[in-house]
Amino acid sequence: MLLKFDGVAQAKAWYESPDYCRLRETRGTRRNGRS
16 A cells, blocks of 8 residues: 555656656647646
């Protein structure tokens, strides 16, 4: 459970990371149309 929580925190940091935004743009927003 702790590991899962850590993963969620990491994912959240990724979501707020500019690198993730760039990666998403490269992959395309075909999967998710969320801003």
